[in-house]
Amino acid sequence: MIDLHSHILPAVDDGAPDFETAVAMCHLVADDGCRAIVATPHLRHERWWNGDRVLLQQRFEELQSRVGTRLKIYMGGEIAMHTQSFDEILEQPEGVISLAGSKYLLLELDWQGLGPSPESILFELNIVGWRVIFAHPERVSWLMKDQELIRRLVANGAKTQITAMSLTGELGKMAQDASYWLLENGLTHFVASDCHDTSRRLPGLAKAYQEVSKVWGDEMAQELFVDNPQAVLENRPLAEECISGMAGMSSGSLLGV
Ligand SMILES: [Fe+2]
Numbered sequence: 636m637i638d639l640h641s642h643i644l645p646a647v648d649d650g651a652p653d654f655e656t657a658v659a660m661c662h663l664v665a666d667d668g669c670r671a672i673v674a675t676p677h678l679r680h681e682r683w684w685n686g687d688r689v690l691l692q693q694r695f696e697e698l699q700s701r702v703g704t705r706l707k708i709y710m711g712g713e714i715a716m717h718t719q720s721f722d723e724i725l726e727q728p729e730g731v732i733s734l735a736g737s738k739y740l741l742l743e744l745d746w747q748g749l750g751p752s753p754e755s756i757l758f759e760l761n762i763v764g765w766r767v768i769f770a771h772p773e774r775v776s777w778l779m780k781d782q783e784l785i786r787r788l789v790a791n792g793a794k795t796q797i798t799a800m801s802l803t804g805e806l807g808k809m810a811q812d813a814s815y816w817l818l819e820n821g822l823t824h825f826v827a828s829d830c831h832d833t834s835r836r837l838p839g840l841a842k843a844y845q846e847v848s849k850v851w852g853d854e855m856a857q858e859l860f861v862d863n864p865q866a867v868l869e870n871r872p873l874a875e876e877c878i879s880g881m882a883g884m885s886s887g888s889l890l891g892v
Contacts, residue, residue, distance in 0.1 A: 636861055639768075645657040681715070772797075862874070
């Protein structure tokens with residue numbers, strides 16, 4: 636499995652506070668069956684702006700060297716979307732931290748629904764070649780209230796990432812119900828941990844993988860936890876054209892590109 640969303644970089648946001656915790660998180664990830672993870676610190680968040688790219692790179696390199704070869708770590712970021720960050724992506728694309736250097740961006744919508752609309756974000760960023768992944772829509776209540784908007788976004792190329800602990804019910808029934816609805820309707824493409832620590836927002840995807848496998852089958856689990864994230868690491872399109880809108884499907888054509 637490959638985890639596309641994690642706060643493992645030490646002392647840069649509300650994730651791992653130090654290298655000791657960060658290394659412990661990485662070992663939990665590997666023990667749980669992941670072979671690769673993308674470090675996605677909050678970027679352009681009002682509390683964690685993280686404008687010092689050199690510092691982030693140093694933390695990333697140091698963490699990989701301390702963890703060793705059992706887990707491959709890639710650099711990425713979770714970009715808080717507001718007017719300023721939106722303009723920055725459009726005007727200074729060379730400074731954007733994407734997922735593993737790909738054209739995929741992991742974007743966090745405003746929790747209150749402020750800032751640029753998800754449709755304008757998708758439209759403008761697609762035009763200039765970015766691929767948009769909206770982080771944990773199941774936890775964004777204003778978005779979940781507009782099911783047609785979510786359907787339109789995905790139909791127009793948006794990708795979505797569900798958080799593993801939402802799916803398994805550990806972040807509450809609302810988040811779990813929303814996760815199930817997204818999966819039932821073919822509106823999600825990745826499950827990631829969004830891990831922050833070793834006690835509360837945990838690393839690891841195995842439990843969620845088993846849940847998806849049990850409810851929707853092994854092929855769906857393979858797609859959400861392995862094949863789709865692998866496509867991101869390789870900077871190529873997903874095989875998602877085959878799944879959009881196909882609730883509870885199973886298709887051998889989804890595997891491999
Ligand atoms: Fe996150």
